[in-house]
Amino acid sequence: MTIMVEKRQLVTPGTLLAEGNYVLGENTFLEDGKIYAARIGLFNSAGRVVSVVGLRGVYVPQVGDEVIGKVVDVGLYSWLMDIAAPYPGVIHASDVFDGSYNPQKDVLSEVFNVGDYVLAEVASFDRTKDPTLTTRGRGFGKISHGHIIEIVPVKLPRLIGKKGSMVNMLKQETGCQILIGQNGRVLVSGRNREDEALAIRAIRKIEAEAHTRGLTDRIRILLEEEKKKGDVDE
């Protein structure tokens, strides 16, 4: 019953984490009674659960996730979406037209066309079928303005912060609306380009330094500094 590495230590795949009666958390595996890291990341333990917080990796859809998808194809009965995952997403026409879809009358490309960004929720997904998305409910549908950037999805928790502390601070300091898709796409929309550019710079910094401590404070300082600079210019 021993843990071999310190909390928040950077571990590489194959690093021995613990031996004995522990519970496997994410990004770990068991071999000959020993627990190893399966991915590069930061070690974490809570109670008897040992896990690794990944630093790189793709988005794997989960039912209930809010994602930002991009239309890649318009079919007769559905749209094909790129959701920045190893699997393509599908929105069925019946989902948008409330079951009264008539392919002879209704034109799908008038609703979402190729290249449009759409906020949607993952309605179903398992190992055998590609995910289906739904745009029913609060605020879902086509995104009409703002900037969309992509970040590594495993770093989203850092962008959100404890109980949303990081993203709320970003919103406050830059005056931008920030909408986070679980697939790593982030919509930033502000009053002007400058505000958006500043928010994007901050998000990029969070992504690059997601594995370090005291990040919220450093981002706050960056934003305040930039604001001061802006005031002088005016």
Added chain:
Amino acid sequence: MSKKNEVSFFDGKGLRNDGRRLDELRPIELEVGVLDNASGSALIRQGGNRILVGVFGPREIHPKHLALPNRATLRCRYHMAPFSVEDRKHPAPSRRETEISKVIREALEPVVFTEYYPRTTIDVYIEVLEANGGTRCSGITAASLALADAGVPMRDLVVACASGKVGGKIVLDLNDFEDKYGEADMPVAILPHLDRVLLLQMDGNLTPKEFHEALDLAIEGSKRIYEMQKKALRDSYPIPDEPQEEEVVEVEK
């Protein structure tokens, strides 16, 4: 063969033609995350070898019929650039490259948790920019780094290193000259933690005793490279140290 006897592998002090001791590796430099468009990438320089590896995926697989219902397909391409060797190499994949692609794929497949991403593909492109012997080993070493950089879940990093026999002596990490004119060359790929062999090939002849000696030497050399691999991976996530943070605070005043 009279020509072989004319070749000398060692100088007066018993050092090899590039100044190494018998159990010494070539100088190795590893760099992770060198490509922006790949999910993960790595560059290795090992003596005169320079190899770039890009990993893409897990991503959608094309053509679709290659998709496996229960796990990801691992595809591997080992390719030598036309300018990687002295006489221009025809860029089309040769018999040798096809074989090396296969053995590298088989060395990497057991470490990747392919079952986490059914119906997808993980593509590994190994591009040899400069070749000077032992490129399949260098390629495997760099490929496992690139996979780890891509965030692909894996059991361990794969390390590879060759050993062999030149001028009657067992040596580590053969270069091109020793590979061509020596008696035997044996590339070995291992999983350092789990103590498993993933690749074992041999070109030439060794007695059983020599074989065991060479195998132990290759494993020992691989473990040395493994430490460099881990360091390269950790270095790709620089931790801003304390002075930097103090600087920021000063600016705030």
